[in-house]
Amino acid sequence: ETGVTQSPTHxxxxxxxxxxxxxxxxxxxxxxxWYQQALGQGPQFIFQYYREEENGRxxxxxxxxxxxxxxxxxxxxxxALELDDSALYLCASSGGTSYNEQFFGPxxxxxxx
Amino acid sequence: GENVEQHPSTxxxxxxxxxxxxxxxxxxxxxxxxxxxxxLGKGPQxxxxxxxxxGEKKDQRIAVTLNKTAxxxxxHITETQPEDSAVYFCAAxxxxxxxxxxxxxxxxxxxIIP
Numbered sequence: 001e002t003g004v005t006q007s008p009t010h011x012x013x014x015x016x017x018x019x020x021x022x023x024x025x026x027x028x029x030x031x032x033x034w035y036q037q038a039l040g041q042g043p044q045f046i047f048q049y050y051r052e053e054e055n056g057r058x059x060x061x062x063x064x065x066x067x068x069x070x071x072x073x074x075x076x077x078x079x080a081l082e083l084d085d086s087a088l089y090l091c092a093s094s095g096g097t098s099y100n101e102q103f104f105g106p107x108x109x110x111x112x113x
Numbered sequence: 114g115e116n117v118e119q120h121p122s123t124x125x126x127x128x129x130x131x132x133x134x135x136x137x138x139x140x141x142x143x144x145x146x147x148x149x150x151x152x153l154g155k156g157p158q159x160x161x162x163x164x165x166x167x168g169e170k171k172d173q174r175i176a177v178t179l180n181k182t183a184x185x186x187x188x189h190i191t192e193t194q195p196e197d198s199a200v201y202f203c204a205a206x207x208x209x210x211x212x213x214x215x216x217x218x219x220x221x222x223x224x225i226i227p
Contacts, residue, residue, distance in 0.1 A: 004156075033214065042119075042202050042217030043157065056214055090156050092215075100145045100164075100208035102215060104156035 004093050004105035012111045013081050021076040021108045025093035031055070032074040033102060034066060037088040049074055050095075078110075086112045115140040117205050119218025126193050127226050134221045136203035137185040145208035146179060146186045147215070151200045161188070164208075190223075198225045 005024045013019050025032050031050045035043035045058035049068035063079040072093070078085055088109050092102035116139040126132045138146075144165035149157035163170045163177045163186065170177050174193075179186040190197055200222050204215040 006156075035215075040220075042117075042204075042219050043215070045214040045216070048214060058214065100206065100213075101147070101159060101162065103159060104149070106154075106156045 004091060004103055006089075006091055006105040006108050008108060009106065010109045010111075012113065014113050015081055015083060017081050018077065018079045019081060019110060021078075021089050021091075021110070023074045023076070023091035023093075023105060025072045025074070025091075026103055028096040029093035029103075030072050030095040031093065032068055032072065033092045033094070034074070034076050035090040035092065035104075036060070037090055037107070039087070043090055046076070081112045083112050086110060115143055115205055115207075115216040117203060117216050117218040119203050119221060121221060122219065123222045123224070125224045125226055128193055128195060130193055132188075132190045132193055132197070132223055134188045134201055134203070134223070135185060136187070136205075136218050137183075138205040138216075139184065140205070140207065141181075141184065142207050143205040143216075145206045145213075146177070147204050148175075148177060148188050149202045149204065149217075151202065151220075157202060193225045195225050195227055198223060 033048040034046040037043040047057040048055045052068045065077045068074045088107040090107045092104045094102045119136045147162035151157045176189040200220045203218045206213040
């Protein structure tokens with residue numbers, strides 16, 4: 001069974017740029033959730049995708065957008081990057097027999113300069 | 114929306130002793146409460162969870178208790194070992210037909226003193 005993977009592991013961007021982060025869900029899972037974790041804080045829910053449709057969104061502006069593909073992998077896109085977007089971005093996959101359990105990937109560390 | 118508070122923010126325990134981390138939640142409709150362990154440079158790892166129809170759950174040295182009336186739940190780690198040192202997060206969600214969003218606490222940094 002393959003776990004949740006994310007790419008890239010680290011990324012440095014400048015303010016105003018755009019970034020795309022990628023996530024491959026665990027085998028058998030059809031749901032991907034994205035979270036933002038600022039330094040020293042708990043993860044904050046950005047949005048969730050279920051069978052390629054957005055299925056809930058947290059308190060994040062529209063410049064945070066996402067996609068889910070037929071193989072259930074997912075992308076998080078952030079436009080017009082701001083300094084406060086610097087954080088660890090985590091994706092979690094769930095579904096199938098794991099019911100409510102969400103399993104996290106290692107995250108992508110984004111630094112905005 | 115849901116609000117989860119977690120205490121303490123830091124906890125130091127002698128190896129072999131027990132550690133307890135407590136969380137409270139605000140939304141009485143929340144019914145799923147997982148605990149995650151996050152080591153430096155890694156994503157959160159699910160270590161145990163409990164659903165609202167259960168008051169206590171145990172898995173080897175780890176146990177979780179839930180008091181729905183008081184809206185609080187706790188993580189208990191017995192016979193602590195150096196490898197238990199990490200940041201622990203509690204979370205809550207209203208998980209019914211699907212996988213609802215998790216609302217996390219602010220974390221507890223647990224240090225096991227050899």
